[in-house]
Amino acid sequence: MFFKKSFLLIIIIFASIFILTACSSSDNSAENSNFSNVKGRITTSEFNSPIEGAVVAIGDKSDITDVEGNYIIKELKNDNYIWSVKSPDYQDFSMDIRIGEDLIIDKSLNIKSGTASISGELSLFNKTSSEVLADSFKIESYSATADLNSIGSKKYIENEIIVKYRDNLSAQLKNNVENKKSLQQLSSLSTRRSKIYKYKLSADKDLASVIDYYNKLPEVEWAEPNYLVYKTAVPSDTRYSEQWGNVNINLEAAWDKRTESRSITAAVIDTGIIPDHPDLKDNLLQGADFVGGNQIDSPENYNMTDNDPTDETTKSNYGSHGTHVSGIIGAVGNNRLGTAGVNWKVNLLPVRVLGSTGYGENWDVAEGIYYAVDRGADVINLSLGAPSASSLVHAAVKYADNAGVIVVAAAGNGGSDQIGDGEMIYPARYEETIAVGALGVDNRPADYSNYGPDLDISAPGGNYRGIQEELILSTWGYYDNGRTYSGYTYMQGTSMAAPYVSGAAALLLADGVSPSKVKARLTSTAVDLGDLGKDDYYGHGLLDVYGALLNKKLENPYVFAASVEGDNLYLKSELIRADADGSFQLNQVLAEDVFVYGWRDVNENGSIDAGDYFGRYDNLITAVDNSSYSADFEIYYLSDSSDTRLTVNGIAEIENIR
Numbered sequence: 001m002f003f004k005k006s007f008l009l010i011i012i013i014f015a016s017i018f019i020l021t022a023c024s025s026s027d028n029s030a031e032n033s034n035f036s037n038v039k040g041r042i043t044t045s046e047f048n049s050p051i052e053g054a055v056v057a058i059g060d061k062s063d064i065t066d067v068e069g070n071y072i073i074k075e076l077k078n079d080n081y082i083w084s085v086k087s088p089d090y091q092d093f094s095m096d097i098r099i100g101e102d103l104i105i106d107k108s109l110n111i112k113s114g115t116a117s118i119s120g121e122l123s124l125f126n127k128t129s130s131e132v133l134a135d136s137f138k139i140e141s142y143s144a145t146a147d148l149n150s151i152g153s154k155k156y157i158e159n160e161i162i163v164k165y166r167d168n169l170s171a172q173l174k175n176n177v178e179n180k181k182s183l184q185q186l187s188s189l190s191t192r193r194s195k196i197y198k199y200k201l202s203a204d205k206d207l208a209s210v211i212d213y214y215n216k217l218p219e220v221e222w223a224e225p226n227y228l229v230y231k232t233a234v235p236s237d238t239r240y241s242e243q244w245g246n247v248n249i250n251l252e253a254a255w256d257k258r259t260e261s262r263s264i265t266a267a268v269i270d271t272g273i274i275p276d277h278p279d280l281k282d283n284l285l286q287g288a289d290f291v292g293g294n295q296i297d298s299p300e301n302y303n304m305t306d307n308d309p310t311d312e313t314t315k316s317n318y319g320s321h322g323t324h325v326s327g328i329i330g331a332v333g334n335n336r337l338g339t340a341g342v343n344w345k346v347n348l349l350p351v352r353v354l355g356s357t358g359y360g361e362n363w364d365v366a367e368g369i370y371y372a373v374d375r376g377a378d379v380i381n382l383s384l385g386a387p388s389a390s391s392l393v394h395a396a397v398k399y400a401d402n403a404g405v406i407v408v409a410a411a412g413n414g415g416s417d418q419i420g421d422g423e424m425i426y427p428a429r430y431e432e433t434i435a436v437g438a439l440g441v442d443n444r445p446a447d448y449s450n451y452g453p454d455l456d457i458s459a460p461g462g463n464y465r466g467i468q469e470e471l472i473l474s475t476w477g478y479y480d481n482g483r484t485y486s487g488y489t490y491m492q493g494t495s496m497a498a499p500y501v502s503g504a505a506a507l508l509l510a511d512g513v514s515p516s517k518v519k520a521r522l523t524s525t526a527v528d529l530g531d532l533g534k535d536d537y538y539g540h541g542l543l544d545v546y547g548a549l550l551n552k553k554l555e556n557p558y559v560f561a562a563s564v565e566g567d568n569l570y571l572k573s574e575l576i577r578a579d580a581d582g583s584f585q586l587n588q589v590l591a592e593d594v595f596v597y598g599w600r601d602v603n604e605n606g607s608i609d610a611g612d613y614f615g616r617y618d619n620l621i622t623a624v625d626n627s628s629y630s631a632d633f634e635i636y637y638l639s640d641s642s643d644t645r646l647t648v649n650g651i652a653e654i655e656n657i658r
Contacts, residue, residue: 038097039072040105041065042085046575051109054087058097085109089570089590111571114590116623118573120631122557122582122598124613126250126546127636159203160186160226161210164196166219173219181210198226235334235344237279239488242473243339244441245328245460249500251342253546253611253637254507259333260345261510266329266379266502267372269365270322272311272352274477277323277486279331279338280348287350288371290364299366299392300399309350312479317356319478324491325383326350327475328499329506338488339474342503342545343510349377354384356479362390369396373403378509381502382409382433383495386426393427401432404515408502409433410494412450429454434505434519437539438462438497441470443529445537449494455539456519457526459500462492472496504545511549525553528580550602557600557613557635559584561623563592572623591625598635612638 042054042065050069055062058081063071076099083105084094090109097105161183165174178185183199201210207225214223234240234252246252265285275284286307293305311320326348333344353368354360365384372380380400386393400407409428416425428435428450438449438461445451446463462471471490478485505518513521525548526541535541547554561573572590578598586596600613608614615635623629 034078035075036078036099036102037072037074038076038083038099038103038105039070040103040107041069042071042087043069043106043108044090044571045108045110046571048108051087051090054085054090054109056083056085058083058099089572111574111588112590113588114573114592114623115625116589116591116627116629118561118586118589118596118621118623118629118631120584120596120617120633122559122578122584123632123634124557124582124598124600125247125634125636127247127252157226158207159201159205161199161201161207161214161223162196162226163199163214163223164221166221177214177217177219181205181213183210235340236336237331237333237338237340238336239339239473242469244469245462245472245496245500246340246342248439248441248443248460249342249504249543250546250637253639254549255344256611256639257546257549258507258511259343261343261506262345262347264343264378264506264510265347265349265376266343266381266506267349267351267368267375267377268322268326268329268381268383268499269351269353269368269372270325270381270383271313271320271354271356271358272309272322273326273348273350274320274323274475274484274486275310275350276484277327277475277477279335279475279486279488280323280326282332283330283341283343283346283348285347285349285375287352288368289352290367290371291352291355291360293364293367295363299363299396300370302367302371304371309352310479310484311352311477312356313358314356314480315478315485317358318491319476319489321354321358321383321491321495322350322352324472324474324476324489325381325495325499327488328472328496329381329503331475342500343506346503346506349375360384362386362392366390366392366396369393369400369407373400373405377405378515379406379408379502379505381499382407382427383493383498385410385412385428389426389429394430397427397430397432406502406505406509406515406518407433408498408505409435410498411435411437411455413438413448413493413495414450415448416450416452425450434501434522435539436494436498436501437537438492438494439529439538439542440465443542446492446494448492449497451537453536455536457501457523457539457543458529458541459497459543461494461497462490464492501543504543504548507545508548521548521551525551527554552602554600554602555604556580557598559586559596559598561586561589561594561596561621563594569597589623591623593620593622595620596631596633598633600635608638610638614638 042051052065052067054065056071058073061073063073065071078100081097082094083097086092091112182202186198186200211223214220287309288307289305289309294303311322313320329341330343330346330348331339331341333340351368351372353364397407411428412425427433435454435456437451437455437458438446439458440446440463446461464471468490471492473490476487476489508518523540525544527544528541529538556577558575559578560575562569562571572592572594573586574588578584596617598615602611613635617631617633621629
């Protein structure tokens, strides 16, 4: 009996202990559940880049954001609070919150508004500047970047490495890796999703080995040398600087993507060719002559006069029109000679259908089109036309279109408001063609250029107003007593505008664009010069070969004011788009010392990098509240491909990150 009572007593004691323990645990749990943590990230509204040093407060507790914009406030009693954030250059923000569990609160802040204003005009040049950016030169935390070359090129800083970590990298792991390789952190770049660091290696470390080590780490997205940025792919042709048309259609940027179309055949149906022209012969195929031949069969069963497309136009008749057109499409580029075509390498098929007086017959034109299609032409250029429609020629154009051949035609030089009532306007009016109007050096319609609702696109054609250099320079030559003579000359006309579009079409085809999509690609990416959308004076706008290759209609540049501290830019105004004509008005500039910058973010990645356009107004503006200032300046294309190292207005040397 005693044993049973003792055993029962022990059970009761243990049960009591368990109950007390459980109650204690339950009480503690209840007590702990009354507290929560709040963390998050503070960024800029303009670029979503981190704001360091912002003060985040909840009740009587606060934290200061780190370099990545992160904060954390711990052990807040569950209750109602005011959550607030303050930063010197950004607008304060606060809101009511209810804490009942751990929270994540992120916030993007707007730049503080000033009352000074700056207006001006931004000029965008499709030409590489003598000024580009450095990787440590950034807006907020964004920096210049560029594509890569191989380590073997030796175009990088010998003892520096750029590393991009993955999103989930912990600070401890990053520090461990840095310590293991004895790396000295030089600068960092915050993107929307990750962090990029630039390191300096100690003298005893091999760059290639360290890069290889980093690229094998699962926590690293990529690692590479600190490559230098170089000038764009400007050709060495001796008279290239006179080819303003190439610049206006954004070819320097396009040539960083593609310079040749060797797999593509562009037929030039025209007056023929100077076959031994030194700037064309490496791109010429054997062509054909249809002038004065027998017309005893239908044009689709074409009968060549002979297989010699030599242009027999004399100097007194202004020389070879077909040679001039051919050079715009495909004068050999980067050969230290004369001019550069839209394509540095391309197969040019000369088809002679116009005689030495510049006139021809619809029959011969139709024959030439059928011939070109059957010879494998991918693009046909028709810098010719007639004042009325021809069923004969239209049938040939349809044949080409059905075969997937791009047909480009000059709109005509009658200055007419309808492509159909002036000179040289068919076959441009046919739906199957790309009808091209001509612009002057100022991108205004040439006085002679036909216009109207059937116009598809515009390109440089020249507009003579007493200055020869405002015409189009290209290959040329003439015929005299059985001999041909080669040279270069200036011409103007929609005949010159059309081959720019033909050349661009060849580049697109070589880049893999389907023939059925070439016309839409060219027109949808053209630069708006008149009203938004299609305009009777410009068609869809100015040909933009760079935009067409990117398949992107390039937006107007941003304009902003910023202060410079070391190699960093800090926004001191709103971020606005310039108007189509380049004019801008900043109305909320802070009262500080600022520069005005223009930036076209071509790849829309929030970074000033290769492929973008950038520049600034050279003079520092000491902005005062309620005062107005003016600033006209230029921005230029940024590239990474040539041989000359460049600098940014003396601020920073080029140091490239991906």
